[in-house]
Structure formats: C-alpha cells, structure tokens
Amino acid sequence: MAKFKLTLYITGHTPRSEMAIFNLRNLCENKLSGEYELEIVDVLENPEIAEKERILATPTLMKLSPPPTRRITGDLSDHEKLINGLDLHKLNNRYSEKSE
Structure with a gap:
C-alpha cells in the first residue's frame, strides 16, 4: 500500500482547527493503519x-500522495466527504477485489 502524505493547514489553536486535527487523525488511524505521514502547518506561524500553496481558507487538507493531489476544506467532520476526497473508497475496493 502506498503511504499517504497529507498536509493540514490550520489557523492557530482554534476549536475548528482542533476539530479538524482530531477528525483527520481518527480517520487516518482507523482507515490507513499508520501508513501515512501527516504534517500540520499553522498559517499564522x-x-x-x-501563500506558496495558495491556501485561502483553513482548515485545508492537502493529499499529496498517492496521486492525484486533492484539497479538502473545513473541519473534516463529514466523513463521507473526507473518505471520497482522499480516495479511500478506491483503496477499500482494491483490498476487497484481492480477497475475492
């Protein structure tokens, strides 16, 4: 399985930022079994x-790999949107096809 490389852009330690971090870590631990790298970037710091990555709103999650690159904005509480945005449904389909 390809390791997921993710960057989460936040603005300070606000409730919205903390919720996005919590939701993302929870999903990654449950769905990616530790096969991910997560960088958290505070845009205030x-x-x-x-600016280089053209982050206009926070929290914003960028999936850098595996391709394609994706952006998801918000507190990441919509699990279906997060799963689809990270292409995890494709990952689950690959495993179920192999087991058949």
Missing part, C-alpha cells in the same frame, strides 16, 4: 508556506 508560516504564512509564506500558505
């Missing part, structure tokens, strides 16, 4: 990174 690193505005140049946010």
Whole structure:
C-alpha cells in the first residue's frame, strides 16, 4: 500500500482547527493503519508556506500522495466527504477485489 502524505493547514489553536486535527487523525488511524505521514502547518506561524500553496481558507487538507493531489476544506467532520476526497473508497475496493 502506498503511504499517504497529507498536509493540514490550520489557523492557530482554534476549536475548528482542533476539530479538524482530531477528525483527520481518527480517520487516518482507523482507515490507513499508520501508513501515512501527516504534517500540520499553522498559517499564522508560516504564512509564506500558505501563500506558496495558495491556501485561502483553513482548515485545508492537502493529499499529496498517492496521486492525484486533492484539497479538502473545513473541519473534516463529514466523513463521507473526507473518505471520497482522499480516495479511500478506491483503496477499500482494491483490498476487497484481492480477497475475492
């Protein structure tokens, strides 16, 4: 399985940022079994990174790999949107096809 590389852009330690971190870590531990790298970037501390990546709203999650690159904005509480955005339904389909 390809390791997922994810970057979550937040703005400070707000309730919305903390909720996004919690939701993402929960999903990653349950669905990716530790096969991921997660970087959290606070745009207040690193505005140049946010500008370079054209982050206009936070929280924003970027899936860098496996391709394609995707962006998901919000507190990541919509699990279906998060699963679809990360293409985890394809991952689950690959495993079920192999087991048949």
